[in-house]
Amino acid sequence: MECCQKLEQLDIDPSKEKIVLVGNPNVGKSIFFNFFTDTYVSVSNYPGTTLDISSGNYEDYIVLDTPGVYGVSSFNDEEKVARDIILSGDIIINIVDAVHLERDLFLTQQLIDMGKKVIVGLNMMDEAEKRGLNIDIDKLEERLGVKVIPTIAIKKKGLKKLADNIDKAQQGKISLKDDIKEKLDSLENEINNRADSLLILEEDKNVAAVHNKKVFELREEIYQQRRKRVNNIVEEIITKEEENSSIGDKIGSMLLRPITGIPILLIILYALYQFIGVFVAQTLVGITEEMIMIETYQPFIINLVSNFIAPESLIGKILIGEFGVLTMTVTYILGLLLPLVAGFYFFLAILEDSGYMPRIAALVDRGLNYIGLNGRAIIPMLLGFGCVTMATVTTRLLGSKREKIIAIFLLGLAIPCSAQLGVIAGLIAPLGLDYFIIYVVTIFAVYAVTGTFLNKVLPGESTDLLIDLPPIRMPEIKNVLQKTYLKSKYFIFEAGPIFALGAVGITLMKEFRILDWIKEMVAPLVVGWLQLPKDATEAFIMGIIRRDFGAAGLSSLALTNDQTLVALIVLTLFVPCIAAMLVMIKEQGIKQAAMVWIGSWVAAFTVGGLVALFI
Amino acid sequence: MTLADIKRGNNFRVKNIPDDMIRIQTLRMGISEGSKLNCNEKIPGGPIIVKHNYQEIAIGRNLAEDIEIELYTEGSD
Numbered sequence: 001m002e003c004c005q006k007l008e009q010l011d012i013d014p015s016k017e018k019i020v021l022v023g024n025p026n027v028g029k030s031i032f033f034n035f036f037t038d039t040y041v042s043v044s045n046y047p048g049t050t051l052d053i054s055s056g057n058y059e060d061y062i063v064l065d066t067p068g069v070y071g072v073s074s075f076n077d078e079e080k081v082a083r084d085i086i087l088s089g090d091i092i093i094n095i096v097d098a099v100h101l102e103r104d105l106f107l108t109q110q111l112i113d114m115g116k117k118v119i120v121g122l123n124m125m126d127e128a129e130k131r132g133l134n135i136d137i138d139k140l141e142e143r144l145g146v147k148v149i150p151t152i153a154i155k156k157k158g159l160k161k162l163a164d165n166i167d168k169a170q171q172g173k174i175s176l177k178d179d180i181k182e183k184l185d186s187l188e189n190e191i192n193n194r195a196d197s198l199l200i201l202e203e204d205k206n207v208a209a210v211h212n213k214k215v216f217e218l219r220e221e222i223y224q225q226r227r228k229r230v231n232n233i234v235e236e237i238i239t240k241e242e243e244n245s246s247i248g249d250k251i252g253s254m255l256l257r258p259i260t261g262i263p264i265l266l267i268i269l270y271a272l273y274q275f276i277g278v279f280v281a282q283t284l285v286g287i288t289e290e291m292i293m294i295e296t297y298q299p300f301i302i303n304l305v306s307n308f309i310a311p312e313s314l315i316g317k318i319l320i321g322e323f324g325v326l327t328m329t330v331t332y333i334l335g336l337l338l339p340l341v342a343g344f345y346f347f348l349a350i351l352e353d354s355g356y357m358p359r360i361a362a363l364v365d366r367g368l369n370y371i372g373l374n375g376r377a378i379i380p381m382l383l384g385f386g387c388v389t390m391a392t393v394t395t396r397l398l399g400s401k402r403e404k405i406i407a408i409f410l411l412g413l414a415i416p417c418s419a420q421l422g423v424i425a426g427l428i429a430p431l432g433l434d435y436f437i438i439y440v441v442t443i444f445a446v447y448a449v450t451g452t453f454l455n456k457v458l459p460g461e462s463t464d465l466l467i468d469l470p471p472i473r474m475p476e477i478k479n480v481l482q483k484t485y486l487k488s489k490y491f492i493f494e495a496g497p498i499f500a501l502g503a504v505g506i507t508l509m510k511e512f513r514i515l516d517w518i519k520e521m522v523a524p525l526v527v528g529w530l531q532l533p534k535d536a537t538e539a540f541i542m543g544i545i546r547r548d549f550g551a552a553g554l555s556s557l558a559l560t561n562d563q564t565l566v567a568l569i570v571l572t573l574f575v576p577c578i579a580a581m582l583v584m585i586k587e588q589g590i591k592q593a594a595m596v597w598i599g600s601w602v603a604a605f606t607v608g609g610l611v612a613l614f615i
Numbered sequence: 616m617t618l619a620d621i622k623r624g625n626n627f628r629v630k631n632i633p634d635d636m637i638r639i640q641t642l643r644m645g646i647s648e649g650s651k652l653n654c655n656e657k658i659p660g661g662p663i664i665v666k667h668n669y670q671e672i673a674i675g676r677n678l679a680e681d682i683e684i685e686l687y688t689e690g691s692d
Contacts, residue, residue, distance in 0.1 A: 070640075070643045070644060071643045075640070099669045100645075100668075100669060100670055102645040102667065102668060102670060103643075103644050103645045103670050106642075106643050106645070107643075131669065219639060220635070220638065220639060220642075223639060223642045223643070224642065224647065227642050227645075227647050230645075249669075252671070253655070253656065256655075256656045256658070256664060257656060258658055258659060358673065359673075361673070362658060362661065362662045362664065362673040363658060363661070365658070365661045365662050365673070365675055365676075366658065366659075366660045366661035366662075366676065369675070369676070369677070374675055375662070375673070375675070464637075464674075464675035464677050464678035465662050465673055465674065465675035465678070466637065466640060466641070466672070466673070466674055466675065466678060467672065467673050468644055468670070468671070468672055469664065469671040469672065469673055471669070
């Protein structure tokens with residue numbers, strides 16, 4: 001089966017019984033996982049996705065974690081991965097949020113309908129209590145037909161009891177009415193797999209294809225029946241003492257209400273700038289790139305390699321030359337990008353785990369609608385200010401191909417990455433406020449006009465915002481660090497080889513004078529249209545290699561204030577760095593990527609020339 | 616009326632969600648046709664935030680325009 005082939009790639013012992021942890025997003029699942037697998041955890045990338053799957057051992061079982069999902073189906077990558085792992089599981093530990101039973105029990109009931117052996121961890125009992133919710137646990141057990149253990153994971157309460165009851169996991173009472181149950185039974189007789197049968201009835205094409213079956217068009221009917229049963233159960237088991245809103249609720253609504261939410265968002269963005277743009281990009285990178293990589297590592301590696309290979313040979317240049325794979329590439333990735341990317345992921349993990357991210361998405365939804373995106377696109381857009389390459393990978397979370405094209409185009413065109421921002425800020429600051437404003441307004445206008453234009457001309461429709469707003473909670477630091485580590489590691493492994501490939505390409509282009517040729521071709525445009533000295537071309541061409549190289553190249557030229565402004569605008573809009581281009585080719589194909597590349601040339605020179613004309 | 620016409624604080628009942636995929640997704644989150652909800656926030660020109668017990672969902676304005684609702688006052692049934 002397809003799912004099991006992929007699971008085999010995760011290197012999991014097939015002879016052992018598997019416990020699978022399943023739950024909605026933000027229910028504290030990771031704390032359970034850490035409790036069960038304290039000693040040895042392995043994390044592997046799930047083939048074909050950006051998702052990591054953690055697995056570990058507990059007694060004689062293998063414990064597998066799954067991405068947080070609202071149900072078992074295949075609406076996105078998270079769900080497909082969760083579905084495959086759930087299907088392979090022997091015992092399901094389903095973690096539910098006691099405050100959100102209506103939402104969470106839908107998944108529980110679906111797992112039960114699949115015929116899986118289930119045990120439920122009823123988490124966040126303390127929050128339920130604070131809100132005056134009384135939950136009749138015995139009744140819930142009776143109605144679901146499976147064991148329910150109340151827990152407060154964050155205080156480690158109930159975890160041991162849950163673990164002791166693992167062997168009591170059992171099949172529960174299903175939600176389906178007789179006519180559907182008959183169909184399920186007969187399909188189960190045919191393919192001998194209850195869970196797969198249910199998903200085929202629920203129109204899961206992937207599972208159907210594995211069994212060479214056509215899907216049944218019963219999803220909505222089944223979902224309706226399940227929803228009805230869940231609502232009935234919730235009504236029976238919960239009694240509310242009084243409406244109690246917690247401090248988290250109050251903060252949550254403050255963050256959403258524009259009059260308070262927008263100032264708070266601006267403060268958070270300023271904090272992000274201080275943290276990434278000032279602390280990481282300047283202080284930390286000063287240490288990692290300058291001191292560690294350029295002053296210590298590079299002389300060492302050049303020395304070492306020179307013993308075997310002549311530095312002047314082509315191989316020598318590829319390895320340890322100006323753009324060498326072992327020199328520039330390693331310095332760039334570990335000295336510059338790693339701190340920036342890790343810093344960004346750290347900040348993002350806090351925004352996600354605190355429940356703030358979906359609220360930001362809601363606040364900015366309207367603005368992004370104009371350019372054919374919805375609020376969720378704020379994540380790649382924010383990440384783009386860190387590293388466009390990293391952000392391009394993240395566009396996978398967008399709902400349609402159309403949105404991905406728009407987002408990637410805008411990222412490539414008008415979002416300066418942090419490597420470049422630092423140098424730009426340094427060059428523009430001495431020019432004064434009026435130049436700074438012209439710069440920001442121009443870039444923003446290009447962004448808005450391009451987005452609006454793409455939204456008009458691209459066929460199809462963008463998806464609308466529909467997201468669950470989790471409660472505001474204090475993020476757990478261990479979780480935040482783990483996420484940061486995993487995502488940064490994934491980025492380095494994903495992008496590292498691409499940067500190396502780009503570096504080899506640049507060395508070859510330089511060796512065979514292709515760069516010089518491009519320079520000669522572009523020079524008339526630079527001098528005549530942009531009114532810049534011929535040498536500025538060098539800076540633009542360097543920008544193809546690394547965006548910040550280009551900006552740094554400008555500081556050595558004697559430019560007037562007006563010329564500096566024009567050069568910076570051109571450089572910002574100019575083609576994305578070679579690594580970002582390669583990722584775009586990988587994500588969207590060569591045609592899309594070529595359009596972004598050519599579009600950037602056109603936009604950069606058109607806008608730069610216009611600004612030169614008018615200032 | 617549609618969900619886009621709602622005012623903050625209004626209680627309402629969902630009458631019709633025309634889009635199949637959206638109906639499936641909202642069913643999973645806990646909202647179905649007939650659900651009684653409250654409008655918790657309305658971001659000017661932007662999403663409508665609906666609330667049911669402690670569950671909050673943000674619904675984009677365009678989508679809200681397609682969702683048919685009717686108002687009700689607490690205690691009327």
